[in-house]
Amino acid sequence: MTNVANAPMTSDVTTIPQALVNTVVAMAVVFAVLIFIALVISLFKFIPMLMQKKSMEISNAAKAEREKNKKPEESVEAPAPVATQTDDSQIVAVIMAAVYAAMEEEGTPIPAEGLVIRSIKKR
Amino acid sequence: MTNVANAPMTSDVTTIPQALVNTVVAMAVVFAVLIFIALVISLFKFIPMLMQKKSMEISNAAKAEREKNKKPEESVEAPAPVATQTDDSQIVAVIMAAVYAAMEEEGTPIPAEGLVIRSIKKR
Amino acid sequence: MTNVANAPMTSDVTTIPQALVNTVVAMAVVFAVLIFIALVISLFKFIPMLMQKKSMEISNAAKAEREKNKKPEESVEAPAPVATQTDDSQIVAVIMAAVYAAMEEEGTPIPAEGLVIRSIKKR
Amino acid sequence: MDVLNNLLHQTAFANGSLDWRSYVMILVAFVFLYLAIKKGYEPLLLVPIAFGMLLVNIYPPIMEKNGLLSFFFQLDEWSILPSLIFLGVGAMTDFGPLIANPKSFLLGAAAQFGIFGAYLLAIIMGFNGKAAAAISIIGGADGPTSIFLAGKLGQVDLMGPIAVAAYSYMSLVPIIQPPIMKLLTTEKERKVKMEQLRPVSKLERILFPIVVTTVVCMILPSTAPLVGMLMLGNLFKESGVVGQLAETASNALMYIVVILLGTSVGAKTSGANFLNVDTLKIVVLGLCAFAVGTASGVLLGKVMCKLSGGKINPLIGSAGVSAVPMAARVSQKVGSEADPTNFLLMHAMGPNVAGVIGTAVAAGVFMAIFGIF
Amino acid sequence: MDVLNNLLHQTAFANGSLDWRSYVMILVAFVFLYLAIKKGYEPLLLVPIAFGMLLVNIYPPIMEKNGLLSFFFQLDEWSILPSLIFLGVGAMTDFGPLIANPKSFLLGAAAQFGIFGAYLLAIIMGFNGKAAAAISIIGGADGPTSIFLAGKLGQVDLMGPIAVAAYSYMSLVPIIQPPIMKLLTTEKERKVKMEQLRPVSKLERILFPIVVTTVVCMILPSTAPLVGMLMLGNLFKESGVVGQLAETASNALMYIVVILLGTSVGAKTSGANFLNVDTLKIVVLGLCAFAVGTASGVLLGKVMCKLSGGKINPLIGSAGVSAVPMAARVSQKVGSEADPTNFLLMHAMGPNVAGVIGTAVAAGVFMAIFGIF
C-alpha cells in the first residue's frame, strides 16, 4: 500500500519546524473534516419532519388507492403489493438508467433488452 | 486444480453448435444423476420396515439373553454392555479384515498382532 | 522451528539401546517436572491462610482510615478509591523501577520524567 | 505548504483514482443498501456486498495488494468461503420432504434448463465458454455455487456482477415467478391438492447426506468441496450427536464467512468492472435464466401431473430453481390463491432443496466440460 | 548421557536465549495480569497481551518464523485484526447522542490536540517522523487505531510498547482525567445542567454510518478499512435487518480477533524490544497525550459553554479522547460530584464516540503526510 514514489516525506527525520507545520495543518484538517460531518449530520434533524410530511402524503395516496380498489376479495392484501411494485420499478429504472449511461459512453449500441424493466413492471 | 494438459476445451471460444451439444449432454447428465439419486433415495422407504423387523429380532434375542443372565445384581445393567460388546467386536473384525486384506496384497507376512481383536473380544 | 544444526539426533534411525536410554531419561524428566509442579502447587494451600491474615490487616487499616476520614458526605465512597490509589502507585513504582534498571544498564542518563510517578501519586 | 498540498492530492476527489464511474457505483451502492434495508431484499448478503461496493469505489486500494478486502477475496478465489457457507446452509436445511418424495429430484433437475438456456444465449451474445458458464449458473439461484464456479473457472472479474445479479434476482423471485407460473398452468392444475408426505425416520435423514455425497461426488468429483460441505453440515444437524458443530457451522462460522464473502465480493464491483456492457448482458441473462428455469420446472410439473393422474400440483415445479425457501413459498402462495385450502409449502420444499443439488451437479458438469478438477 | 545433556541445553535457563531482560519482562507480565484481573484494567485486552508477553519472554521462537503467535501477528501487520475489532466496536456503539447533538464533533476534534502535542514532543525527543506519529496516536485512546497506524507506518517493533501503553492509559482514564478537569473548570461550570437530547429516528441512525463512511473516506481514503469497518458494524446494528451479522461481528468474531490480536501484540514485548529508553519515552509521551487531549477537550468545552450562554457543560469535553465509554463515565462522575442531580453521561457519549472518528481522521492525516494509501 505504501507507494514510495509518491511519498512526500520519505526521509525519516522530521525537523521541528516541519513538525510544527504538520501539526498545524493536521489539526486544521481534523477540525475541518469533523466540522463538515457535523454540518451534514445536523441536517438530519430535518429528516423526521420530511418523513412525517411524506408519510402523510403516502397515507393519503394509499387511502385513495384503497377506495379505488375496493373489491371485497382483495381489500386485505392489495395496498402492500401495490406499494412494493411501484418502488421496485422505480429502483430498477434508476439502475437501468445508470447502466444505459455507461453503455452510451462506451459507444455500444443499446440492444433490445429494455424489456427487463417492462417485464418487472407488468403483473 | 486446473489440469491444463487434460483440459478438453482450452480454447476459450465456444461455437454455437458446440454449445448446443454441451447443453444437451449437460442436461442429460443432470437428469441422469438426479434420477439415479432419486432411485437410491426411493429405496429409503424400505428402511423403516427393515428396522422394525430387525428390532423385533433384537428384542427377542435380548429377551432370551436377559433370561439366561438372570442374576439379580446384574439384571439392570447387563443387556446394554452385552450389546455394546458384540457390536464393537464385529466392527473391529471388519476393520481388521480390511487391513489384513491390504497387507496380504502387499505381500507382507502377517505378524502376531492378531491378538488385538482377541484382547478386545475377551472380557 | 527445527534447528537442524543443533539437532542432537538428526540420523533418523534410533537403535534400541539409544531408545532405552531415551525412555529412561524421558520418564525421569516427566516425573521430575510433574513432581516439581506438584511441590509448587502444594504451596498453594498456604494461600488461604495468608489471605486471611492480610485481609485482617487490611480491614484494620481500612477501619482506621475510615475513622480518620469521617466526613459525612464522603463516608460511603472513600475506602474504595483510597485502596485503589495506594495499590496503583505501588504498581507504577514497580514498573518504573524495572524500567530504570534497564536504563541504568544501558548507560543512558535518566531524564527528568520521574514525575510520571508523582503525577499519578498526587490527587 | 507542501503538507497541505500532499493532503489535497490524497483525497478521493483529487488523486485521479476515481472517475465518473466510481460516483455512479457509489450511488448504486446506496440503491442496494436501500433495497436491502428498506425492502428486505436478501439483506444478509446485500448489505455487506453494497458496503464493499461503496468502499472499493471510494478507495480502490482496498482491493489491491495488501488491501483489507483483497485478503478476504483471496478466500473466495480459493473456494473456501462459498464452501463454508454451504456447510452452514446444510446445517440449516431439512431434506425430509425430498426424502419423502424423491420424485422431486426430477423437478429439481428440470429447473436447471434455466442455466443451460442462459448458457446458450450467453454464447450467442459473444461470451467465451467459461464466462458463459459462470454467468449462466446465476439461474441456479444459489449464490455460493455461483461464486464457487466463477472462482474455479477463473472468472474473478465477473464475480462481482454475477454475485450481485444472483442475490438480486433471488430476492426478486416473488415478483419474477408468479406471472410465469400462472401463464403456464390452468386454474384446475393450480387447485390440485397433494397427499400428505410420509414421515421420514431419523436413520433416513442420517443416510441421506452420506448417500448423496457418495453418489454425486463419485460421478462428478469436482463438486466434492461444495456438495461435501453442504452434506457434512446436514449430517452435523441430522446425526444429533454433534449439536455444537451444527450450531457453530450455521451460526458463528457462517455469519463470519458471510461478512468476509459479502464485503469482498461486493468490492469486485469497481466502476470499470461493473459499469460495462457485460454487466448489462449478465442482468439480462440472469433474468432469462430465472424465467426459463421457472417455466421448465412448471412444465415438467405439468407432465408429472398428467402421468400421476393429477396427484402432483405443477406449481411445485417452479421451486426447483432453489432460492431456498423463497421459491417454495411462492409455490405455496400461488397455490393458495387458486384454492385457499391448498397447502403446497412442504411439497415444494422437495424440488426446492433438490434444486440446490441440481445446480451443484450442473456446476460439476461445467467443470468437467472445461477439464477442471 | 548425551540425551540428558541435550535436554538441559533446551531449557529456557540454559539455552542462552533468555537474559535478565526476559526475567524482568516475565515479572512485568505478572504485574499486568495482576492489574487486569485484580484491578479490572481493560482485562479483555490486557489478559491476552500479558500472556503473550509471558510466552515470548520464556520462548522467543513463538514469534519467529512459523511460531504460533507470529502467524497471528501477521494478521495485525496486514491490518486485518484491528479492522475487524472496529467492525465489532461499530456493532456495539450507539451514535444516537452524537446525531442528536452534532456539536459534539467539535469536542471530539479538540481532544486530538493530545495526539499532535505528543507528536511534537516525540519529534523533540528525537523520534523520526513515522515513529513519532505512531506513538502519538496513543493519545487517541483507541487501541485498534493505534495498532492499525503502527502497522501502516511500518513501526512493527513499536507495536508492543504502543499497545501496552494505549490500553494501560485507557484503563487509567478515571485516575488521569479528573484532576485536570477540576483544575480547568470552575465549580459553576461543572454544575451546568444540559437539556435533554432530542430523540433520534431509526432512519437517521441508518444514514449516519453511510454518510460518515462516504464523507471521511472521500476526504481521507486511507482510513477506509478502519472507518469503513466501524461504520459497517454500526450499519449492521442499526439497519435492523441483519441482526445475526451484528451479533456475530460484536461477539464471536470480535472476541476471536481479540484473542489473536492480544496475544500476538503482547508477544511483541520481548525484553530487548520493551526494556529500553524508547519504551520509557513512550510511557511519558502517552501520559502527555492523554493529559493534553483531556485539557484541550475541556478548554474547548469552556469556549462552547461561553458561546452557548452556559448551555454546555465543559466537563463533557474531556470525553473526546474516546476510551469509550470510560471517559464519558468520568465526565458523569465529576459532574455529579459538583451537583449530584447532574446527569452528563448521555451528553458525554457524543464527544466520546466523536473522538473515535476524530482519531481515525488524525490517523488518516498522518498516513497522508507520509504518502501511505
Next chain:
Amino acid sequence: MDVLNNLLHQTAFANGSLDWRSYVMILVAFVFLYLAIKKGYEPLLLVPIAFGMLLVNIYPPIMEKNGLLSFFFQLDEWSILPSLIFLGVGAMTDFGPLIANPKSFLLGAAAQFGIFGAYLLAIIMGFNGKAAAAISIIGGADGPTSIFLAGKLGQVDLMGPIAVAAYSYMSLVPIIQPPIMKLLTTEKERKVKMEQLRPVSKLERILFPIVVTTVVCMILPSTAPLVGMLMLGNLFKESGVVGQLAETASNALMYIVVILLGTSVGAKTSGANFLNVDTLKIVVLGLCAFAVGTASGVLLGKVMCKLSGGKINPLIGSAGVSAVPMAARVSQKVGSEADPTNFLLMHAMGPNVAGVIGTAVAAGVFMAIFGIF
C-alpha cells in the same frame, strides 16, 4: 461426442485416481460414521474425520494444491489448530481437584509410561525415531497433543492414522481400562474411600495456569504453544473478568477449529496412506500404549495406597492417561462396582487433568530429544 467422453473420464470410477484401496477407505469412513453417530464414539471429532476420509478417497485433489481441505491442513501443520483446541479445552477444564490434591501429578506422570512403552516397541518394530515418538504419543490420549507433535516432528503422513487411532482408542477407554484395573487391584483396594477434597480458593485457581505455564515452559520451552494456550484458556475461565473470551474460546472458536481440524486430518487417510502395515502397527502400538499407561497408573496408585496407609484408591491412577473426562468416569464406575457408596469421580479428575500436562511434557521431551524448538 467429445464432451460426453470427457465427462465419463472425469468420474471417480474412470479417471484412474481411485483404486481398490479408495473403495475400502470409503467403507472404513462409513464404519467410523456408524461408530461416531450410532455408538457415540467421540463424535465431535470422528464425524468430521470420517467425512474428510470419505471426501479424499472419492476426490483426492481436495488435499492437493489449492484443494479445500489442503488449506485447512496447512493450519494443522503450522500447529495453529491443535493449539487453539487446547485454548478451548483449557477454558472448559476445572483444575480444582488437581490443586486440592497435587499428589495427583504423580499419577499423571506414571500414566506416561504408556507412551514410552509404545515408543520402545515402535523402535523394535522398525520405525525411525521421530515416527516412533509421534506414534507413541497416542498413549497420552490427548488428540491435539498427538497432532501437534506429529506436525512438529514432520510426520504429516502419519497424522491421519495417528489421529484416527488416538480418537478411536479414547472412545474405547471404557472397554480397554476396566479389565486391566480389576486385574491389578484387589477387591479391598477398590473399596478404599477417599477423604473429601479441600475447597480451592479463586486466587489459587487463577495462580495455577500462570505457575504451570511458567514452570513447564521454562523447563521445556517448545511446549509453550500447547501448554501456553491450554493455560491461557484456563486463565480466561478462572480470572472471572474475561467471561466473553472464555466463552468464545470454548465455544465458537473451538468448534470452528474442530471442523477445520477434523475434516483435514481425516483427509490425510487416503487409501495409500492408511491401508498399509504401518497403520496396522499403529493400531497395535496405540492399544499397547493405552494398556501400559492404564497399568502403570494403577500400579503407582497401589504404591501410593500403601505409602499413604490406605488413603488413596489405586483406581484413580488409571485416569492419568487423560481422555478427559472419560477415564475419570471409568475410575468412578469401577470403584462404585466394588462399593456402590464409593465416589471417586472428583478424586480421579486430579490425575485425569494432570495427565494432560504430563503428555504435553512428554511431547516436550521428545521435541528436546530431536532438537526441535
